Amino acid sequence: xxxxxxxxxxxxxxxxxxxxxxxxxxxxxxxxxxxxxxxxxxxxxxxxxxxxxxxxxxxxxxxxxxxxxxxxxxxxxxxxxxxxxxxxxxxxxxxxxxxxxxxxxxxxxxxxxxxxxxxxxxxxxxxxxxxxxxxxxxxxxxxxxxxxxxxxxxxxxxxxxxxxxxxxxxxxxxxxxxxxxxxxxxxxxxxxxxxxxxxxxxxxxxxxxxxxxxxxxxxxxxxxxxxxxxxxxxxxxxxxxxxxxxxxxxxxxxxxxxxxxxxxxxxxxxxxxxxxxxxxxxxxxxxxxxxxxxxxxxxxxxxxxxxxxxxxxxxxxxxxxxxxxxxxxxxxxxxxxxxxxxxxxxxxxxxxxxxxxxxxxxxxxxxxxxxxxxxxxxxxxxxxxxxxxxxxxxxxxxxxxxxxxxxxxxxxxxxxxxxxxxxxxxxxxxxxxxxxxxxxxxxxxxxxxxxxxxxxxxxxxxxxxxxxxxxxxxxxxxxxxxxxxxxxxxxxxxxxxxxxxxxxxxxxxxxxxxxxxxxxxxxxxxxxxxxxxxxxxxxxxxxxxxxxxxxxxxxxxxxxxxxxxxxxxxxxxxxxxxxxxxxxxxxxxxxxxxxxxxxxxxxxxxxxxxxxxxxxxxxxxxxxxxxxxxxxxxxxxxxxxxxxxxxxxxxxxxxxxxxxxxxxxxxxxxxxxxxxxxxxxxxxxxxxxxxxxxxxxxxxxxxxxxxxxxxxxxxxxxxxxxxxxxxxxxxxxxxxxxxxxxxxxxxxxxxxxxxxxxxxxxxxxxxxxxxxxxxxxxxxxxxxxxxxxxxxxxxxxxxxxxxxx
Numbered sequence: 138x139x140x141x142x143x144x145x146x147x148x149x150x151x152x153x154x155x156x157x158x159x160x161x162x163x164x165x166x167x168x169x170x171x172x173x174x175x176x177x178x179x180x181x182x183x184x185x186x187x188x189x190x191x192x193x194x195x196x197x198x199x200x201x202x203x204x205x206x207x208x209x210x211x212x213x214x215x216x217x218x219x220x221x222x223x224x225x226x227x228x229x230x231x232x233x234x235x236x237x238x239x240x241x242x243x244x245x246x247x248x249x250x251x252x253x254x255x256x257x258x259x260x261x262x263x264x265x266x267x268x269x270x271x272x273x274x275x276x277x278x279x280x281x282x283x284x285x286x287x288x289x290x291x292x293x294x295x296x297x298x299x300x301x302x303x304x305x306x307x308x309x310x311x312x313x314x315x316x317x318x319x320x321x322x323x324x325x326x327x328x329x330x331x332x333x334x335x336x337x338x339x340x341x342x343x344x345x346x347x348x349x350x351x352x353x354x355x356x357x358x359x360x361x362x363x364x365x366x367x368x369x370x371x372x373x374x375x376x377x378x379x380x381x382x383x384x385x386x387x388x389x390x391x392x393x394x395x396x397x398x399x400x401x402x403x404x405x406x407x408x409x410x411x412x413x414x415x416x417x418x419x420x421x422x423x424x425x426x427x428x429x430x431x432x433x434x435x436x437x438x439x440x441x442x443x444x445x446x447x448x449x450x451x452x453x454x455x456x457x458x459x460x461x462x463x464x465x466x467x468x469x470x471x472x473x474x475x476x477x478x479x480x481x482x483x484x485x486x487x488x489x490x491x492x493x494x495x496x497x498x499x500x501x502x503x504x505x506x507x508x509x510x511x512x513x514x515x516x517x518x519x520x521x522x523x524x525x526x527x528x529x530x531x532x533x534x535x536x537x538x539x540x541x542x543x544x545x546x547x548x549x550x551x552x553x554x555x556x557x558x559x560x561x562x563x564x565x566x567x568x569x570x571x572x573x574x575x576x577x578x579x580x581x582x583x584x585x586x587x588x589x590x591x592x593x594x595x596x597x598x599x600x601x602x603x604x605x606x607x608x609x610x611x612x613x614x615x616x617x618x619x620x621x622x623x624x625x626x627x628x629x630x631x632x633x634x635x636x637x638x639x640x641x642x643x644x645x646x647x648x649x650x651x652x653x654x655x656x657x658x659x660x661x662x663x664x665x666x667x668x669x670x671x672x673x674x675x676x677x678x679x680x681x682x683x684x685x686x687x688x689x690x691x692x693x694x695x696x697x698x699x700x701x702x703x704x705x706x707x708x709x710x711x712x713x714x715x716x717x718x719x720x721x722x723x724x725x726x727x728x729x730x731x732x733x734x735x736x737x738x739x740x741x742x743x744x745x746x747x748x749x750x751x752x753x754x755x756x757x758x759x760x761x762x763x764x765x766x767x768x769x770x771x772x773x774x775x776x777x778x779x780x781x782x783x784x785x786x787x788x789x790x791x792x793x794x795x796x797x798x799x800x801x802x803x804x805x806x807x808x809x810x811x812x813x814x815x816x817x818x819x820x821x822x823x824x825x826x827x828x829x830x831x832x833x834x835x836x837x838x839x840x841x842x843x844x845x846x847x848x849x850x851x852x853x854x855x856x857x858x859x860x861x862x863x864x865x866x867x868x869x870x871x872x873x874x875x876x877x878x879x880x881x882x883x884x885x886x887x888x889x890x891x892x893x894x895x896x897x898x899x900x901x902x903x904x905x906x907x908x909x910x911x912x913x914x915x916x917x918x919x920x921x922x923x924x925x926x927x928x929x930x931x932x933x934x935x936x937x938x939x940x941x942x
Contacts, residue, residue, distance in 0.1 A: 174603030443493030456481020614641030622717025623695030694762025721757020
């Protein structure tokens with residue numbers, strides 16, 4: 138039985154417990170029976186289970202696995218099966234593609250093992266064949282996992298740093314890089330501190346820091362290698378130690394490092410893998426000062442980012458702060474100043490995802506950046522479990538799918554009693570929820586933990602079992618607070634916020650709080666007081682998660698402007714404005730390109746021209762707000778000009794091809810005399826009937842209809858008695874008619890339009906000899922009535938009647 142002090146401690150734990158959650162921590166299994174401790178360590182997630190090292194009092198410290206149930210918690214394999222005094226002590230787990238790689242010690246020798254969580258899938262994949270108790274295999278140092286291959290920086294062969302490649306499916310190792318690739322390399326790579334990275338993948342090559350023999354002195358040197366002797370070349374002598382960080386930038390793949398050229402101080406440099414392409418990026422701290430004092434170590438000092446790197450630098454004005462560089466001088470800028478003034482700050486830069494958006498941790502705040510000032514935003518306020526208020530490490534977080542988990546201290550009391558929240562961060566949206574809460578004593582519960590989809594596993598202790606594996610169930614659903622009208626309100630008014638649960642069985646209930654004060658139990662909460670509002674969302678199974686949103690009081694009225702931002706030529710688009718958080722009636726004023734639109738004072742506006750639109754709103758209390766700009770652009774109309782492939786006056790049983798220009802994504806529909814032609818949906822149509830042909834062309838939601846192409850049929854197959862055949866269409870006609878002439882022999886022709894008195898009102902002459910002629914006569918300005926069309930050729934004449942409607 139434990140001491141009375143322990144009993145008192147647990148009473149205090151209960152008294153000091155924070156807000157209750159439906160999830161209750163529980164012992165998974167008492168691995169070391171009775172009050173002994175299994176001394177669990179190295180808890181690591183593998184799929185939806187956890188691996189760890191534990192002692193069951195029979196086999197010593199060996200590899201175990203747990204799915205969260207007592208029956209599913211068992212030893213995977215007795216790797217060193219002699220007696221309980223002989224242990225393989227699994228450690229330094231690396232997880233990749235549902236495989237774990239780890240170190241063991243068997244008979245005093247360090248070996249590399251792999252496991253898939255089964256006994257058959259747990260076996261040795263590398264035995265170096267000599268004793269080494271100091272440095273291990275190097276798994277704790279630089280590693281690169283690619284597919285099923287492990288790249289490992291180690292001291293193989295003995296006392297010679299090298300990069301080896303290890304297939305995870307079986308034994309054997311291949312040497313990739315070492316000092317023998319170049320006779321002038323004195324050490325590969327240059328040994329650096331735990332926070333520095335001397336080796337970096339560089340496309341299909343490697344960048345590394347080694348030492349080069351120069352005038353009988355080994356000097357720090359940047360190398361590039363393609364894993365061959367001829368392709369392992371020095372790039373530049375360096376002034377001191379530096380890590381190497383590679384990133385794809387707008388100008389291509391670059392490696393970044395720190396160097397002092399003797400006049401500029403330690404600054405950021407770049408390389409494209411060639412000596413000529415290796416140069417200083419920017420003199421961040423002019424006057425010989427050192428702008429980059431840290432050595433670009435990847436563990437908290439700099440990380441690759443989208444289009445460049447994020448790193449710590451000091452320009453001599455702002456102190457040490459977070460910077461971004463895309464490899465150009467103009468693209469190297471201060472990104473975030475956490476502490477104004479020369480004192481600077483010491484934020485941690487954490488590469489926790491592979492999307493090029495690192496996290497920044499400083500003074501209890503977790504930020505995220507995309508490499509731009511506008512894209513650097515606060516994610517949440519947390520107090521990292523194992524760090525001070527300034528420092529965080531990647532090892533403080535656990536990534537499961539698209540989510541990050543960490544433990545955040547919420548309060549601390551006497552006897553080491555502390556309350557913690559389980560923070561769950563959606564890495565796609567940066568939404569944050571509290572996935573669980575529990576009270577614990579840090580002295581009696583180790584800070585190691587692992588997370589699966591439904592539980593957080595940790596090393597706990599109680600009065601009966603000693604240190605064993607415990608778990609805290611995690612809910613299957615998420616919580617979100619929507620602020621459709623913004624997260625602020627004006628004096629004398631309120632703003633609505635809406636809780637949303639998703640991902641579980643539904644049947645959610647809600648409990649809102651502002652601080653410790655209950656605020657409501659509906660999904661929607663009307664807020665008229667500034668503060669941070671937290672909602673607990675409980676599903677039908679009784680599992681509860683929570684999230685928070687800060688609401689502020691402001692004199693700036695939140696205004697939202699919605700509407701289509703692209704319209705077709707000649708059309709209009711309605712825009713609508715809505716304001717929230719104000720009181721009384723709203724008044725509106727619309728602007729186009731910053732200029733007031735006269736008379737546009739309602740909540741809606743019909744935009745008829747392209748430009749930048751905004752709207753200002755004033756409420757009854759004088760609270761004002763202006764919407765964000767909406768840029769309305771005009772989409773061009775498609776080209777619907779019909780081009781006939783020949784004459785449009787055709788003989789019976791013949792046809793003419795009509796076409797319009799093509800464009801990717803266009804659709805077509807042909808018409809004759811206003812009626813849809815079934816199946817005519819290409820950019821061409823073969824017309825063989827008389828009539829007015831049009832085509833409607835559509836592209837990106839815009840459409841245009843062509844002018845009509847008039848097709849006439851020449852019914853007189855042979856010239857008449859006068860040697861002249863003539864056809865008029867349409868007849869009757871309104872605005873235009875087509876006259877087609879066919880002669881026995883080639884000759885010029887003159888066509889006249891006569892009124893009934895014989896007076897010419899219009900005339901056309903071909904000007905050249907041909908058997909066939911065609912012309913269009915305009916009738917627009919003529920009064921309705923009967924007219925004569927007279928054609929003269931070869932001293933002969935033909936006449937036809939025309940009715941103008």
